[in-house]
Amino acid sequence: MRRALAARGAGAGRSTGRAGHGYPGPARSLLNRMAMRQNYWSLGAFCATCCRLLATHHLLEDEAMFRKLRTADRDLSPILQRLEEEHELIVGLITCLDQKLVRMIEFNVHKAADL
Structure with missing residues (x-):
């Protein structure tokens, strides 16, 4: 965070040349982007934990x-087959979600870089 602020000259104060007397817009924009980066990281960490579990x-x-259930009761086979198919479906949904999250973050990182 400190490096990001230093790289931007903290934003505020640059427009007038006097520290503390500039426009707050650039600094607020930078802080917003840093907050969004933290939100993306938190979302990614939460999602990764849920997916692992x-x-x-x-x-x-x-x-x-x-x-064990199939061995104990052959009549459960159709139900277990359906559950296994649902597991495969869920893997596909998680993969799709992951791809969409990556695209969302990449889009917003590029968008923020243009500011």
């Missing part, structure tokens, strides 16, 4: 629980 949950079901 979901992947672990599904792995345990697919590799252990579903096998």
Whole structure:
């Protein structure tokens, strides 16, 4: 954050040449971009944690629980098959979400760089 402020000359004060007497717009814009960067990082960290937990949950079901249930009761096979298909669908949805989040962040990073 300090490097970003230093690189921009803190924004405020530059328009008049006197520190503390400039327009706050550039500094506020910089602070907003830094806040958005933090929000993107937080969203990414939250999403990654949820996805890891979901992947672990599904792995345990697919590799252990579903096998044991099939062995214990063959009548559960159609239900377990459907759950496995849903797991595959969810992987596709998570991949799509991840791609959209990356595009959103890239777009906003490029947009902020143009300011």
